[in-house]
Amino acid sequence: MSAAIAMERLEPAPERPPADVGLPLRVATIRRVVPETPDTSTYWLTLADPAERARFRFEPGQFDMLTVPGVGESAISISSDPAHPERLAHTVRAVGRVTRALGALGSGDRIGLRGPFGRPWPMAEAEGGDLLIVAGGLGLAPVRPAIFRAMRARDRYRRVVVLIGARGPEHLLFGGEFDGWGQWMRDRELEVALSVDVPTDDWPYGVGVVTTLFDGARIEPQRTTALVCGPEIMMCFAAHDLVVRGMSPDRIHVCIERNMQCGVRLCGHCQLGPLFVCSDGPVFPFGEVVDHLEAGR
């Protein structure tokens, strides 16, 4: 029943102050739903208001709060190219109340969107050196805008290395476009390596956790900035491995997932030590959060 509400036209009241504390709730239209894996789909959205659509900008690593009216709101990273902020991809795994309700919606349906929120990947800071992007599972979605950004400004970086891990080949995101995407990366001298925990018989790439790709990646720790995104345990292992290889914890960046409800450091749910992950993060230098993560805070 609640999903039925979202099927209706959802219009903002004109000329009113923000509808919520923090950024205003905007109306967005689902343009396309692309299934990625058995439980994950990418929702392509456009803001319903043409002026808002033209104004909207985001940085790689930022997230939006997506609302299914009457059901709730969920923090979802933007997974599309920041050079095209007029159409926004959100790659969603249907594991919670809101994300499952989203799964009942399709092209033409309208939902609510607040954003963008949060501290992005340090793309400018990484310029001049090597960029090492390490993604595990659904963690590929939040770093995908960073890959696009690096591709579009390829000459600002030396080597760009993308290491992607997943449970199995069927869990690789963006599979529908993966061959073309990989080719695009190789054409622009991006180095891509894949690994899965559980391969199929015809899997031609690496086997094992994503950190097993480090040895072949010829990492030069002094001039590398790492963007690491995936399950927290994977990020901690990857970051520690990179530290052992000589990287500074301050040049290893991780993307932390917490229960984010307001997005504007008021609701308190996403606290990590003194940090509000929603706005101090979600991207942090590993050195800034390692003590808090390991203390289990």
Added chain:
Amino acid sequence: MVPLASCRKAGEPATFLREHRERKSEGTEPVRFMDRPAFGRLLAELARRGYAVIGPTLRGGAIVLDHVEGLEDLPRGLGSRHGPGVYSLLRRDDDRLFGQAPGPDSAKRFLFPPRERLATVSRPGGRLTVDRAADGEPPRYAFVGLRACDLQAVLIQDRVFLGGPYRDEPYEARRDGAFFLAANCTDPGQTCFCTSTGTGPWCRAGFDVAVTEIDGGMVAEVGTAEGREVLDAAGAREASPDEIAASDRAVRQAADRIDRRPDLRGIGEVLYRNAGNPVWDEIAERCLACGNCTAVCPTCFCHDVVDTASITGQEAERSREWASCFSEEFTHVAGGSPIRASGASRYRQWLTHKFASWRDQFGVPGCVGCGRCVTWCPAGIDILEVLAAIRARDGERDHDERHRTAVR
């Protein structure tokens, strides 16, 4: 600890604390006196000015904060006894109005209500609209009898809701319209420790009028121009030197009676470096994770954002509701287990937030020494004993923590 009295950050807008000044900042402002009828007239004047007057009143065997019409609604001749998990009222041998320590309520319940609608989605004429929730004018509260600890708690919540990059408009509207008739504390509870947090028993900032109850009436200090107007309207006369001396003596005696003197020096750092201390597990054995402490705490601000659909599906609304970091769902992440799955980790989060990370987030600690979390803990856990235990066993690590360090 940082004295909370100087709660204002450099560069904050002047309206931030509503022109609340340090005590006795206006050397020429006379101290006033009101006998009981004059104090009654003051309450009437606040109502006449359109305020919803909120004060202590007896309900269900406890002193709560609620609407008060006049003197007869205030708790006359009632004292209170407080202990870990213990609260009771007792009859005093006088007819004091503010003769008890604060009850479970604080101004939080009014300025940041337990449940509040933020937005509504409806479809008049078949067209769905998103609308903000504001129903007419925000209430204008006049708080009567807030003690120094609760006044400081308001200033701390100001920092939470108004001091960051995102201003909380619903809070701001209620806060800006509020009037504070504070009361210097003359009868602290046995769980109080405001002298150690630097937050009481004197009201130092954040009031329009601050009174001290003595035999025969109230000695009143002016905090703002509106406070002076209200006192004038009530017919408050200038206080005599004896009355002023009696009021000073009453509050000084209250300060002397607060015998809980925790060592809070460097407590934030102590807590940060003891995340793996076994004391947390020992406390978790007793803690019921009921969330009473977070509900009665006058500064706890965490809340859920909740969407609900009406039974007809024609409307949906977004609300916020007080939440407690003691609940397992608080750190729920879709598709995973809670971040803080153990009771020990949740107790540690609450206390570490109050005394360590709160300070890093907002420049002041989150504890005002009111003792409510001790009084209303059904298990009688005393945070000062927990803090003392952590300090005494500084550096001890539990098994898991040693394991984590080895992995690292």
